[in-house]
Amino acid sequence: MEAYDTIIIGAGHNGLVCAAYLLKAGYSVLLLEKRPVPGGAATTEEAIPEEAPGFKFNLCAIDHEFIFLGPIIEELQLQKYGLEYLLCDPHTFCPHPDGKYFLAHKSVAKTSANIARYSQRDAQKYGEFIEYWSTLMSAVAPFFNSPPQAWLDIAQNYRRKNLVDALTIAGSKNKALDFIRTMITSPEDVLSEYFDTEIVKAPLARLAAEIGAPPSQKGITSGLMMLAMRHHPGMARPRGGTGALTEALVKLVTAEGGVILTEQMVKEVIVDDNRAVGVRVAGGKEYRAKKGIISNLDVRRLFLQLVEPGAIDSQLKDRVERRIVNNNETILKIDCALSEIPRFTAYDGQNGNEHLIGTVLIADSVNHVEQAHALAVMGEIPDANPSMYLDIPSVLDPTLAPEGKHTLWIEFFAPYQIAGKEGTGLQGTGWTDELKNKVADNVIDKLAEYAPNLKDSIIARRVESPAELGERLGSYKGNYYHLDMSLDQMIFLRPLPEIANYTTPIKNLYLTGAGTHPGGSISGMPGRNCARVFLRTQNSIIPKAQESIKSTFGSWLGLN
Ligand SMILES: Cc1cc2nc3c(=O)[nH]c(=O)nc-3n(C[C@H](O)[C@H](O)[C@H](O)COP(=O)(O)OP(=O)(O)OC[C@H]3O[C@@H](n4cnc5c(N)ncnc54)[C@H](O)[C@@H]3O)c2cc1C
Structure with a gap:
């Protein structure tokens, strides 16, 4: 043996x-x-080889941030084994139905200047918000890189900056209590405390809720770090x-x-x-x-x-x-091979396709995001007015598609178990091929409202239902x-x-x-x-x- x-x-x-x-x-x-x-x-797999040869798709993870908070890449010398990261800057674009848009660059100042077109107050508050969450991230990152009860390891991970940041966040009784309050409240409450406009609140709520629950849910404010991390240390993707x-x-x-x-x-x-x-x-x-x-x-x-x-x-x-606890929310994943880049009408196009380097969020308001998650948790498919997270990775990395063509990565939150359909479909979840394709049609219809050339540009698509994703990964409820x-x-x-x-x-x-x-x-x-x-x-x-x-x-x- x-x-x-x-x-x-x-x-x-x-x-x-x-x-x-x-x-x-x-x-x-x-x-x-x-x-x-x-x-x-x-x-990353050539997942539609017959209809779309040469198109490479990230079947799951695409945007990397957390890995840059630890020493793994350097310690394991992964560059020696061919790993090269490409920085996403700008990193987040959120077009709105009224033609306005949120565009976040790695530079906080540049992002605030974009926000100032709509609200001077929110532009100033954005800087404060990112400063708080970046400081908090630096204060807690030493915990991430140690077993949770290895106190000596944790202490050794603290550099001077982490210590100063920890004191800034929780260095007095009132600060410490306020920190606890921040952690146990909801992303929605924190966003309302800082901002007035949906143009800022909606994309931030959408990213915070990537933690897998509606933005009104208490105890998931750590999701607000997702956006702060896109500024410091930054968001990137491996070439290939x-x-x-x-x-x-x-x-x-x-x-x-x-x-x-x-x-x-x-x-x-x-x-x-x-x-x-x-x-x-x-x-x-x-x-x-x-x-x-x-x-x-x-x-x-x-x-x-x-x-x-x-x-x-x-x-x-x-x-x-x-x-x-595993709630009922997971992902319906859509990957498309495109003949041309989606053209978003909201963007004035001053800088070519730079707005498509990072993530595109379809999040019209905090309520829109709330429904996307809350309905999924309850077993309903939120496809009457879909909110979504998408990337066109071939903009930053043309090696992923044949020359001049593009790949589209869409993440749509959906229930694992559909309410009322228990015992039917794949794994008794209610998901069938017909249903997943109908939902994908609705998601693409919504996206086409923002990028009208999209539908005609789809060469082929692969839709994976939550039940199929669960089977592929093997994880409970996908x-x-x-x-x-x-x-x-x-x-x-x-x-x-x-x-x-x-x-x-x-x-x-x-x-x-x-x-x-x-x-x-x-x-x-x-x-x-x-x-x-x-x-x-x-x-x-x-x-x-x-x-x-x-x-x-x-x-x-x-x-x-
Ligand atoms: C659609 C989607 C999009 C995502 N997007 C992002 C993103 O953009 N950025 C990000 O940071 N994270 C993202 N994530 C999350 C991230 O990909 C995962 O949290 C992370 O990859 C988990 O890694 P892991 O090694 O812990 O587990 P896994 O990647 O789940 O690895 C577990 C492995 O075990 C194998 N396995 C299971 N059962 C058995 C068995 N019985 N015998 C042998 N092997 C078995 C599985 O096949 C798998 O290879 C995304 C996840 C999904 C599903």
């Missing part, structure tokens, strides 16, 4: 990052991935698409001797005497792990699908099943962050307080991925943090040397 020091279940970008650190520390690593390609929600990050990680992992096997669906973690010792994949083959099994799948999938029920304390099993990202499930509480440190009560069984601290998105931080915890538990500085001494001289020294 094949044996490795560690087996990682799932080759998402976090599994790959984790593998890279373990390999560099001298451990042998096997990654088992269910799909034909590694990367999970971080792939998000899959280029995965490719760089795969090259590194294989160069370090790691093994990645695709089309290997792990069906069971083998537990012997409360110790994880191996895995069984579909078809029955077993692989042994000498030191650890690391799950890139969240704890719900791990404990409820892959570990036999008797191996977990029933109280913990209950908490995993019932206390962890959750793109594995588990909801509300405050009650973050930092020391993710996924549950008793298993928030990447370890589980089963010896040698570890957790990583979006379902662990600091959560979903392209960051690699859960992978890196988990590797640090794993390496510490091995209690050895040079484990490979130790192993080789043991195997060579073990019996002579009486170690075997």
